[in-house]
Amino acid sequence: MALYIYGIIDSSDQINEPIYGLDGACVYNISYCDMGGVVSELSEQLQNVTKNSVLTHEEVIERLMGHFTVLPVKFDTVFDGRDSVLSMMQSYYKHFKDNLNRLRDKVEFGIKVIWPADKIKKRIRNSHEKSKHEMPIPDGSSNKKFMREKLEKYRKDEEFEKKADKFINVMDIFFSKFAVEKTLKKLKTENLLLDAAYLVEKDRQDDFKEAFEHIKSAHIGFKFLFSGPWPPYNFVICQRKVTYLKIPSKKTCLFDKLIQHQDLAGADKI
Amino acid sequence: MHNVVTKSRDVTLLEVLDRVLDKGVVISGDAVISVADVDLIYLGLKVLLSSVETMEQLRGAPITGPMQEPT
Numbered sequence: 001m002a003l004y005i006y007g008i009i010d011s012s013d014q015i016n017e018p019i020y021g022l023d024g025a026c027v028y029n030i031s032y033c034d035m036g037g038v039v040s041e042l043s044e045q046l047q048n049v050t051k052n053s054v055l056t057h058e059e060v061i062e063r064l065m066g067h068f069t070v071l072p073v074k075f076d077t078v079f080d081g082r083d084s085v086l087s088m089m090q091s092y093y094k095h096f097k098d099n100l101n102r103l104r105d106k107v108e109f110g111i112k113v114i115w116p117a118d119k120i121k122k123r124i125r126n127s128h129e130k131s132k133h134e135m136p137i138p139d140g141s142s143n144k145k146f147m148r149e150k151l152e153k154y155r156k157d158e159e160f161e162k163k164a165d166k167f168i169n170v171m172d173i174f175f176s177k178f179a180v181e182k183t184l185k186k187l188k189t190e191n192l193l194l195d196a197a198y199l200v201e202k203d204r205q206d207d208f209k210e211a212f213e214h215i216k217s218a219h220i221g222f223k224f225l226f227s228g229p230w231p232p233y234n235f236v237i238c239q240r241k242v243t244y245l246k247i248p249s250k251k252t253c254l255f256d257k258l259i260q261h262q263d264l265a266g267a268d269k270i
Numbered sequence: 271m272h273n274v275v276t277k278s279r280d281v282t283l284l285e286v287l288d289r290v291l292d293k294g295v296v297i298s299g300d301a302v303i304s305v306a307d308v309d310l311i312y313l314g315l316k317v318l319l320s321s322v323e324t325m326e327q328l329r330g331a332p333i334t335g336p337m338q339e340p341t
Binding site for chain 1: 282283285286287289290291292293294295296297
């Protein structure tokens, strides 16, 4: 019987309340030492990955969050039986333990900020045009003109980035006061100024929400998307060396030893 | 405080997908069965399309009021 795993929890106890996972199967805990892997049985392979199956995965983890510290496992992780789950728990035990200790009583919040990139660019362009009028550049050869245009574009892009950094810096300083860790992604697209995740202690959630409200009201013309509290998806740090032995082909007698360092997830400490 | 947590269904789904499909503990090894690679790729495309549409909608919405420089 295949076992679908939802998360790792900081308890070896059974789950008291009935929680139903994929295929409507009851969720239970496979304990290993002082922690457990929460699974449900899959009668057959998951044929269709639907919106519902993704939401069910998330819902199970959120229900678990009410009682335990949870390390969410990536969607679509299935084991071929109980022994495999136990074996995995044994090999990852230290990583799980470190993460569970670090993430205890903390939740994740997501913040996306969309800024009016077109307006910002237009403003930069206008300011460059103005300075050109004030200090006209004499006509030169076509090569010089080409180089000048390139330089101008570079400067405009640089200014655009600087403005983005300036806005992000102001927001981040404020949010960081109430968070313990963060991941920031700048300008994933021109309009998406910031895509951030903050790890916040549970008893500081209200402070963090207030900080968000403050920043939002101070940036008229920007659009904000605030979400959470989430399980700490973005803050699970797990590094494990996995060694693969490649089976040699008939043409070669040498084993190629491939060592892969897996950076399973990263997070920047504040 | 209700206005703080904006939870439009579609946007929330995107946030869920962004995390559930891409983040969290990743376990690899012989004992792990990958159940639906093809469907996941398909789902990934749908997610991407939805993301683009959502961003377009947000971008298309009128932006009112003066912009403020950070102080």
